[in-house]
Amino acid sequence: MSENFDIHAYNDADHAATYGQLDISDERSAPEVAADFEALMRDGYVIIKNLIDHDTCDAIKAECLELLKQTGRNPFEGHATQRVYDVLSKTRSTDRLADHPRILGLMDRLFRPGFLLSQSQVINILPGEAPQALHTDDAFYRIPRPRQALGAATVWAIDEFTEENGSTVVIPGSHKWGDDRLGELEEAVPAMMPKGSVVFFLGTTWHGGGKNTSAAARFAITHQYCEAYMRQQENYLLELSKDTVRQLSPELQALVGYSIYPPFMGMVEGMHPLRLLENAAS
Secondary structure (H helix, E strand, C coil): CCCCCCHHHHHHCCCCHHHCCCCCCHHHHCHHHHHHHHHHHHHCEEEECCCCCHHHHHHHHHHHHCCCCCECCCCCCCCCEEEECCHHHHCCCCHHHHCCHHHHHHHHHHCCCCCEEEEEEEEEECCCCCCCCCECCCCCCCCCCCCCCCEEEEEEECCCECCCECCCEECCCHHHCCCCCCCCHHHCEECCECCCCEEEEECCCCEECCCECCCCCEEEEEEEEECCCCCCCCCHHHHCCHHHHHCCCHHHHHHCCCCCECCCECCECCECHHHHHHCCCC
């Protein structure tokens, strides 16, 4: 190798050519996103109110309720909580939450280009559910704390989130803690928010599902993200058929892994994975 070859410049370059990085929309760089990010980095979370309208919430809930069946298999999933995994194979109704420009704008500031969707779930907390154990979402990346977040998550309030119906709880400032400190329930505050709002928090922020003491269920959608060089929780490349991927927006195609992290991570036969979709066979 030539002594003049700059390996760092090579690794940072985008060699995808035809399928280079997507252009960033103006919505993703709006002043509101900068204010959201400032709050996020200060507190470890930010609540963005009324981001989608009630009609959209109702349509999402109507479609996703049809997917709900059994309750959780353990206390962490919640014995009185219904969950749907492999969401992107089963419904298109939550796509615009996963690639919402206000959320991707935060991700642009938080992670390097090429960040990925890590997992998606429908979560319906039924009356009588106990509080979920507090946790951090990217703890499985075994890198000592304090450190930068390697994951981030959204929880969308398809129903209003109240203290009584199991609102997600978060511990402000806990994203800065080291490994020597664990989150305690008395430190957590409920992320109360109107229907159509979202709470966005770092993978290093302590949080959990709340206790539902109300008479009604609390319905939510979560989409989680990670740096492109970390392993996703959900294996979208096995879950999603090529026909399904063709239905996704370009942003969402990139998020599930039909993308390149420079210089060539994610390639197929030395080429960009989107070339797979050029073949009509699924």
